[in-house]
Amino acid sequence: MAAKYKLPFASLMMPEPLPQTARPKVDDYRTFEGKAPELSFKLQRVLDDVWEQIDALVDVRDNAPDLFRLAGELPHVTLNADPEKIAATERERIGFSIDAQLGLEKAREAFLRWRAVLEKQGVFVRIENLGNQDNCRGFAVYDDRQIPLIFLNSDDSDEDADYRARTFSLLHEYYHLLLRQTALSDHKRSNKIEAICNQFAAFFLMPRERFLLECQRLHVQQGNITEANVKKLAEKFHTSMSSVAIHLERVGIAKPGLYETLLEDWKKRTRRKSTGRANHEERLANKLGVGFLNLVLRAADRGLLNKLDVYEMTAVKPKYLDSVTAEVTARIAAYGGA
Amino acid sequence: MAEHRGVYIVDTSSWLQIEEHPDRNRILDALGRLLERGQIKAPPEVFKELKRVGVVEGWVKLHQSEIELNRNNDLDYLRKVGEVTHKFPGMVAARSNKEKADPYVVALAACGTPNPGPWIVVADETLKKRAGRKIPTACKAFGVDCFGFADMLRQEFPNDGW
Numbered sequence: 001m002a003a004k005y006k007l008p009f010a011s012l013m014m015p016e017p018l019p020q021t022a023r024p025k026v027d028d029y030r031t032f033e034g035k036a037p038e039l040s041f042k043l044q045r046v047l048d049d050v051w052e053q054i055d056a057l058v059d060v061r062d063n064a065p066d067l068f069r070l071a072g073e074l075p076h077v078t079l080n081a082d083p084e085k086i087a088a089t090e091r092e093r094i095g096f097s098i099d100a101q102l103g104l105e106k107a108r109e110a111f112l113r114w115r116a117v118l119e120k121q122g123v124f125v126r127i128e129n130l131g132n133q134d135n136c137r138g139f140a141v142y143d144d145r146q147i148p149l150i151f152l153n154s155d156d157s158d159e160d161a162d163y164r165a166r167t168f169s170l171l172h173e174y175y176h177l178l179l180r181q182t183a184l185s186d187h188k189r190s191n192k193i194e195a196i197c198n199q200f201a202a203f204f205l206m207p208r209e210r211f212l213l214e215c216q217r218l219h220v221q222q223g224n225i226t227e228a229n230v231k232k233l234a235e236k237f238h239t240s241m242s243s244v245a246i247h248l249e250r251v252g253i254a255k256p257g258l259y260e261t262l263l264e265d266w267k268k269r270t271r272r273k274s275t276g277r278a279n280h281e282e283r284l285a286n287k288l289g290v291g292f293l294n295l296v297l298r299a300a301d302r303g304l305l306n307k308l309d310v311y312e313m314t315a316v317k318p319k320y321l322d323s324v325t326a327e328v329t330a331r332i333a334a335y336g337g338a
Numbered sequence: 339m340a341e342h343r344g345v346y347i348v349d350t351s352s353w354l355q356i357e358e359h360p361d362r363n364r365i366l367d368a369l370g371r372l373l374e375r376g377q378i379k380a381p382p383e384v385f386k387e388l389k390r391v392g393v394v395e396g397w398v399k400l401h402q403s404e405i406e407l408n409r410n411n412d413l414d415y416l417r418k419v420g421e422v423t424h425k426f427p428g429m430v431a432a433r434s435n436k437e438k439a440d441p442y443v444v445a446l447a448a449c450g451t452p453n454p455g456p457w458i459v460v461a462d463e464t465l466k467k468r469a470g471r472k473i474p475t476a477c478k479a480f481g482v483d484c485f486g487f488a489d490m491l492r493q494e495f496p497n498d499g500w
Contacts, residue, residue, distance in 0.1 A: 002437075006435040007432075007433070007435065008423070008430060008431065008432065008434070008435070008436060008437045008438065009437060010419050010420065010422075010423040010430055010432070010437065010438070010441045010442070011423055011430070011432045011433070012420075013416050013417065013419045013420030013423060014420040014421075014423050014424040014432070015417075015420055015421060015424055016424065018424065018427055018432060018433070045435070048433040048434060049434055049435070051433075052431050052433070052434045055428065055471070059471070303464070304464055305464055306351060306354045306355070306464050307354055307391040307392075307393070308350055308351070308354060308387055308390070308391050309464055311390055311391050312431075312436055312438075317390070317391065317392060318391055318392050319392060
């Protein structure tokens with residue numbers, strides 16, 4: 001029974017269930033037919049697991065605060081703020097230019113760069129497959145423990161389009177962190193907060209002036225907006241086609257309704273199966289993030305964590321520690337961060 | 339009068355400390371003497387944890403059958419495991435999918451018979467802060483003493499310079 005419910009056997013021996021107050025508190029901004037969808041068992045399990053992971057990080061921080069960047073250094077924005085302005089100032093603060101972004105060749109490279117940039121801000125980024133992305137795209141955690149964490153619901157697909165979607169999700173969840181929210185997301189515009197976070201991510205990745213310029217260069221204008229054009233822009237800015245379609249509406253190049261029209265077409269297509277070919281070390285780095293792995297490895301080096309702690313926090317067996325360390329080091333050299 | 343000797347329930351954290359200790363052979367020699375007297379025990383969950391991190395080798399593997407104390411068919415013991423878990427869910431990671439040895443270690447000591455002597459937990463956990471998530475706090479709540487392995491050796495072999 002413990003295995004079926006993925007719980008420790010010891011938990012089944014408890015005299016009574018743990019109080020609900022001990023469960024993670026999360027604002028749910030997802031909508032399904034006008035209501036918030038229920039928390040699936042899988043999502044609840046992941047939330048519990050992430051809460052446990054953050055608790056473990058708090059333990060490490062209590063003993064070695066110098067290994068952490070201060071979460072309080074992340075800008076704090078309010079819901080009244082203009083997401084476009086915040087996107088511009090945040091881009092400036094982070095110091096990753098639009099030219100540098102557009103100069104990146106591959107969608108994977110762009111995603112890993114952005115991930116490293118956020119990890120450098122002290123944000124932990126975890127990726128795991130929770131199934132249907134329409135139900136939950138991801139979540140952000142910023143609570144009184146002050147360990148900001150972004151969780152993206154994604155498989156280990158190596159497709160460019162999937163990396164672009166991840167990049168947009170990453171920035172969407174980042175805005176939840178700037179709003180100091182702990183929130184579940186589906187990125188649907190019907191929710192006001194989700195729409196605001198989408199706007200931030202869109203203006204962050206596609207600053208208005210540059211976006212208009214690239215549209216001009218690609219001859220994208222009202223009347224000739226095709227899926228191929230949208231795809232070209234998505235590839236140029238390393239973001240999802242959905243976000244480009246909505247952005248075209250927002251900046252006034254496309255008439256309202258472009259996104260819905262394209263979405264109807266996309267829904268009819270069968271999603272290609274994941275072609276992920278990553279090895280064990282790459283999968284670990286993809287899932288847990290370089291920031292997290294690097295921190296755990298450094299804490300272990302200092303004797304703050306023993307082999308079991310490392311295993312429980314990362315699922316890395318001691319025999320893989322050297323190769324995981326090599327993967328982390330290589331990613332830091334390639335993309336920065338940590 | 340019979341000599342009252344403590345029974346030590348050694349947690350994974352201490353086995354890992356011993357494994358990497360520069361004085362490992364001398365420590366194992368002392369543990370061997372305690373083992374002969376039936377004073378070193380651990381629940382099966384400790385060995386599972388050690389196996390997970392590839393440490394059930396050498397001395398520990400050789401003596402596993404003598405050290406392992408399996409009371410997983412004893413309802414009173416299992417009830418105690420549940421009580422520890424409920425009282426210290428953070429220590430046990432009660433909602434995770436990890437089976438930690440900690441509640442078994444504490445419960446085994448808490449259920450130990452006082453004859454021939456007290457049952458003591460031996461743990462050398464890494465992170466000392468956030469006491470509510472640590473074995474010593476749980477031991478205290480269940481009236482069990484908790485030592486580090488060096489304290490155990492000092493207590494048992496006071497003249498050996500530990």
